[in-house]
Amino acid sequence: MKVVIDVDDVLLDTIGAVLRVHNSRCAGHPLNRSALNGPRVAPPGWLRSVHSFYDNDEMYPRLVQPMPGAADTLAAIRSKHDVVLLSAFGSNDTTARKSKCLERHMPEHAGLLVGCVKGSKAKWKADVFVDDQISNITDYRSAHRDAVTVCIDQPWNQDPSAASTIDVRWLGVVEGNPGLPALARWLTAL
Ligand SMILES: [Mg+2]
16 A cells, blocks of 8 residues: 655654754743644644744754654664655755755655645545645545545644544644554554
């Protein structure tokens, strides 16, 4: 089968790096992941931290760490399936910095990375689509009704109303557990 897997906050702990940058800048307003749970007023200083991180080519490969078990999860999935690592970007193409980060932490998988413009992930047809953004999963389900969609749990995607309107499997629930071992077990059993 063909499996398309998102990179940020699925295989790489991107938001963890942004939180570290923020908490070093705004020591009086430390945040953790669970503060980022869906629609909200941005905490003080958060947007500035986000922009300083994403506007900087050097920070991403230096600060972003892999999710626990990411490389092993990919190796297990690749033993049975064709994998594409599909990562979207906005006005600036950030594929090169993500590629550098993957080369640093999991070089055996870095060649699978494909960059695409935000909102265009559905152009890559797959049997299984893995992401952490409900909007990406909803778009993918609209374009490929026969694909299985998998959401890797993060605080910002815990929306029961979305889960009732799309066909999605939820893997991993606990903060700090990105659900990757569960993803590997489920996919290698198919
Ligand atoms: Mg993501």
